[in-house]
Amino acid sequence: MSTKPQRKVKHVSNDPVGNFEKWKKKYNRTKKRVKQVRQPTKKKRVWETEQDGIKKLVAKYAQINPKDAVNFSDFPLSKKTLKALVEAQYRQPTEIQRQTIGFALQGKDVLGAAKTGSGKTLAFLIPVLECLYRNQWTALDGLGALIISPTRELAYQTFQVLRKVGKNHEFSAGLIIGGKDLKDEAEKIHRTNIIICTPGRLLQHMDQTSAFHVSDLLMLVLDEADRILDLGFSETLNAIVEHLPTQRQTLLFSATQTKSVKDLARLSLNEPEYVWVHEQAKFSTPATLEQSYVVCELHQKVDMLFSFLRSHIHKKIIVFFACCKEVQYLFRVFCRLRPGISVLALHGKQQQMKRVEAYNDFVGKKSAVLFATDIAARGLDFPAVNWVLQFDCPEDANTYIHRVGRTARYQQGGEALLVLLPSEENAMVAALQERRVPINKIQINPEKLVSVQQKLEAFLAQEKEQKERAQRCFISYLRSIFLMKNKQVFDVTQIKLSEYAASLGLAVAPRVRFLSKAQKPGHKEQEDEDHGKRGEEDEEEEDEDGDEGESDKKAERSSEEEENSETEDPAAKLKGLLCNSDDDDNDEDDLKDLDLLTVKRKDVFNVNMSQDEEDDDSESEKPKGRQVRASKVKEAKRVRKKNFKVNTKIVFTDGGEVVQQWPVIQRPVVSDNQEEQEEESGINFEKAKERLRLEDQEYDKNEYRRRIHEKHREKRLKDKAARREAYKQQKEEKEKRKKQEAEGDDEEDDDDESDGDEPVAYLAGADDFDISALPDPDKYRDSDSEGSDHERGSRKRRASDSEDEEPVMKNKGKKRSKLEVEPDIESNPLDTGLSLGEDEELVLHLLGQRS
Ligand SMILES: Nc1ncnc2c1ncn2[C@@H]1O[C@H](COP(=O)(O)OP(=O)(O)OP(=O)(O)O)[C@@H](O)[C@H]1O
Numbered sequence: 001m002s003t004k005p006q007r008k009v010k011h012v013s014n015d016p017v018g019n020f021e022k023w024k025k026k027y028n029r030t031k032k033r034v035k036q037v038r039q040p041t042k043k044k045r046v047w048e049t050e051q052d053g054i055k056k057l058v059a060k061y062a063q064i065n066p067k068d069a070v071n072f073s074d075f076p077l078s079k080k081t082l083k084a085l086v087e088a089q090y091r092q093p094t095e096i097q098r099q100t101i102g103f104a105l106q107g108k109d110v111l112g113a114a115k116t117g118s119g120k121t122l123a124f125l126i127p128v129l130e131c132l133y134r135n136q137w138t139a140l141d142g143l144g145a146l147i148i149s150p151t152r153e154l155a156y157q158t159f160q161v162l163r164k165v166g167k168n169h170e171f172s173a174g175l176i177i178g179g180k181d182l183k184d185e186a187e188k189i190h191r192t193n194i195i196i197c198t199p200g201r202l203l204q205h206m207d208q209t210s211a212f213h214v215s216d217l218l219m220l221v222l223d224e225a226d227r228i229l230d231l232g233f234s235e236t237l238n239a240i241v242e243h244l245p246t247q248r249q250t251l252l253f254s255a256t257q258t259k260s261v262k263d264l265a266r267l268s269l270n271e272p273e274y275v276w277v278h279e280q281a282k283f284s285t286p287a288t289l290e291q292s293y294v295v296c297e298l299h300q301k302v303d304m305l306f307s308f309l310r311s312h313i314h315k316k317i318i319v320f321f322a323c324c325k326e327v328q329y330l331f332r333v334f335c336r337l338r339p340g341i342s343v344l345a346l347h348g349k350q351q352q353m354k355r356v357e358a359y360n361d362f363v364g365k366k367s368a369v370l371f372a373t374d375i376a377a378r379g380l381d382f383p384a385v386n387w388v389l390q391f392d393c394p395e396d397a398n399t400y401i402h403r404v405g406r407t408a409r410y411q412q413g414g415e416a417l418l419v420l421l422p423s424e425e426n427a428m429v430a431a432l433q434e435r436r437v438p439i440n441k442i443q444i445n446p447e448k449l450v451s452v453q454q455k456l457e458a459f460l461a462q463e464k465e466q467k468e469r470a471q472r473c474f475i476s477y478l479r480s481i482f483l484m485k486n487k488q489v490f491d492v493t494q495i496k497l498s499e500y501a502a503s504l505g506l507a508v509a510p511r512v513r514f515l516s517k518a519q520k521p522g523h524k525e526q527e528d529e530d531h532g533k534r535g536e537e538d539e540e541e542e543d544e545d546g547d548e549g550e551s552d553k554k555a556e557r558s559s560e561e562e563e564n565s566e567t568e569d570p571a572a573k574l575k576g577l578l579c580n581s582d583d584d585d586n587d588e589d590d591l592k593d594l595d596l597l598t599v600k601r602k603d604v605f606n607v608n609m610s611q612d613e614e615d616d617d618s619e620s621e622k623p624k625g626r627q628v629r630a631s632k633v634k635e636a637k638r639v640r641k642k643n644f645k646v647n648t649k650i651v652f653t654d655g656g657e658v659v660q661q662w663p664v665i666q667r668p669v670v671s672d673n674q675e676e677q678e679e680e681s682g683i684n685f686e687k688a689k690e691r692l693r694l695e696d697q698e699y700d701k702n703e704y705r706r707r708i709h710e711k712h713r714e715k716r717l718k719d720k721a722a723r724r725e726a727y728k729q730q731k732e733e734k735e736k737r738k739k740q741e742a743e744g745d746d747e748e749d750d751d752d753e754s755d756g757d758e759p760v761a762y763l764a765g766a767d768d769f770d771i772s773a774l775p776d777p778d779k780y781r782d783s784d785s786e787g788s789d790h791e792r793g794s795r796k797r798r799a800s801d802s803e804d805e806e807p808v809m810k811n812k813g814k815k816r817s818k819l820e821v822e823p824d825i826e827s828n829p830l831d832t833g834l835s836l837g838e839d840e841e842l843v844l845h846l847l848g849q850r851s
Pocket residue numbers: 089090091092093094097114115116117118119120121122254255378379380381405409410
């Protein structure tokens with residue numbers, strides 16, 4: 001028997017109410033479960049997630065170990081920063097970055113030092129970005145980080161790197177440097193989170209821009225810290241630091257970092273971390289840099305430079321000079337010498353636009369030579385520079401290290417050549433060795449030297465402007481040597497002045513007053529004073545932004561003047577074309593130089609002898625008066641510069657005609673047409689001479705006429721005065737006589753009184769007649785001189801008919817009209833009180849003057 005498994009049979013109750021209740025329970029349970037599953041999880045806001053991420057990053061800060069950081073991603077950095085680093089091809093940190101980023105992230109003050117081109121810029125930019133990110137900084141929070149650079153170019157370069165690595169962040173960044181519109185900056189500055197600036201301009205905003213607040217600043221960075229902390233910027237920096245909150249993080253970076261406790265105390269650092277990456281390195285310059293020096297006489301330097309450039313025309317070269325005026329002059333002459341390589345110039349006296357242009361031009365060029373002052377010595381990261389040539393000895397070993405650091409950057413190779421004078425060699429080489437700079441001496445091959453002296457002489461003979469530049473260059477170089485502190489290296493007395501001047505193309509060495517002063521006993525104290533001032537001058541000369549307010553404006557003004565004058569001068573225009581680029585003279589500074597140093601200029605060709613120069617030359621014979629004269633020359637130049645209009649004197653005749661003008665204007669006697677013709681075909685000297693002779697003749701004639709006229713007039717006036725005197729006497733006598741007669745005849749007097757009416761001079765009777773009421777014969781003659789002979793003849797006739805009052809009536813129209821309605825008065829003979837003979841004589845005399 002098979003037994004089938006019994007299926008469970010669901011017993012459905014027949015109770016419908018019970019069934020419904022069961023179903024309802026089940027339904028509610030399922031509904032509740034579905035509702036729970038469907039309920040969405042609450043989404044976190046962006047900033048909250050960011051905050052969580054930040055918390056996680058910050059938690060990792062304590063475990064940062066520089067040795068483990070092979071890639072940037074090994075640091076607890078924000079995704080935004082990491083992404084930008086990768087995009088910019090920065091994957092692995094350099095040594096200075098590896099060692100400092102950790103400390104900086106932890107909020108410590110850091111003093112970082114590493115060789116040039118070792119990547120210090122990123123070592124501070126990454127912490128800056130992370131600091132603001134960590135604090136979730138927004139535009140409303142204002143300034144969070146401040147980066148100070150010593151030069152505008154370096155600030156500009158740092159700004160470009162920041163834009164690259166900070167592009168994924170939302171912070172606002174601003175470049176605050178001189179030479180830009182202050183108002184424009186002021187409008188935006190309060191909304192800027194990261195400011196990259198030069199010290200002078202920053203202080204200007206701190207003082208002048210009311211909306212600019214720095215009280216929330218989190219981080220201060222000094223790039224090229226030793227330079228910013230040195231004498232040139234000391235006052236500005238102290239003033240800036242005064243404004244900043246003390247609760248901030250401070251980072252200092254340089255290839256030649258300061259260890260001076262005094263310097264650091266000014267920044268109130270808080271237990272700073274010292275990171276000296278290459279302290280133990282054998283050399284203080286990049287290992288990939290080849291360095292050598294040559295000893296060369298000063299007068300051979302220009303030839304040497306030209307020869308060097310001729311043999312390196314496919315290279316990218318930076319040449320460093322001691323001063324702006326040297327760059328200005330040599331840049332111009334090298335443009336004309338055409339060494340076969342493009343020549344560019346960068347120095348502190350250029351307009352901002354031109355500075356940026358020169359900088360960008362040089363960045364973009366494969367081969368070119370940049371003539372520069374020390375504004376290009378620090379921090380600038382020109383790509384692929386092959387050579388750094390130091391035409392003038394650097395101030396010290398640190399400056400040397402920064403200059404040569406423009407080549408052989410970040411694992412690339414490069415070469416550096418230092419040109420030393422025989423007098424500079426020993427002390428400078430010793431100083432370099434002390435600073436662990438490996439440098440070898442090499443020789444110049446004299447056979448390869450190309451002399452350019454004659455060409456320079458020819459340029460200077462052609463252009464006065466160029467000659468003045470050469471003179472300024474000469475003086476400025478000497479001054480820079482004179483002001484150098486290290487007298488063991490720099491000895492101005494060793495310089496052979498005439499030979500140096502000749503090498504610049506100058507026939508005669510300009511006289512430099514401070515040199516003769518230097519020979520005098522007691523000049524030592526003065527020299528020390530000058531050294532004190534050097535810091536300030538450096539700032540102004542090199543425009544390293546110590547004082548950008550007034551001095552910048554001046555520079556802009558004079559640059560404009562320079563440009564204007566260039567447009568007027570065709571030779572200068574041509575130069576502009578040849579040079580491709582241009583530099584600006586700060587003429588006011590140049591004048592300052594001339595004042596300070598008193599140049600004696602000599603124009604050997606006697607072509608361009610200006611009044612100023614004549615004065616200068618004559619002064620040399622009278623040394624006592626020289627100072628006074630020099631100041632007059634200065635004053636005259638100042639007046640000319642400011643476009644003052646000198647007063648002119650204009651003299652009029654009594655008739656209102658201009659008879660003399662001072663300065664006297666000689667009118668050309670040739671027609672305009674003739675002049676135009678001459679302009680077109682050039683000057684015809686013979687004709688010009690003849691024209692000048694005629695003009696002189698004409699002028700002399702007029703002058704002679706004028707004098708004669710003047711003499712006659714004086715004579716007439718004298719005669720008139722004499723007449724008046726004579727008449728008065730006669731009148732007195734007559735009065736006496738009358739009185740005597742009046743005693744017997746009173747009636748006659750009463751009649752006269754009853755007739756009393758105007759014009760008084762006539763109607764009061766002959767006794768009261770005043771001769772001064774007669775017309776001035778001159779006036780009469782002048783006013784009549786235009787009349788016809790016929791008129792004159794009829795007047796004579798009328799005069800002889802005792803009608804010589806007419807001129808009076810003519811001048812005094814009202815009186816005449818009255819007289820016209822009183823014919824009886826008119827017909828009355830005029831009693832002059834003189835005898836008939838005398839009357840006749842008087843009338844004839846008057847008529848004689850009229851004719
Ligand atoms: N981690 C990196 N990876 C690749 N290249 C880098 C890195 N860091 C920096 N560089 C490159 O190295 C070059 C030099 O960097 P930087 O200008 O920061 O040097 P520096 O130390 O500031 O030099 P200086 O002392 O002259 O101011 C730059 O061209 C930069 O792009």
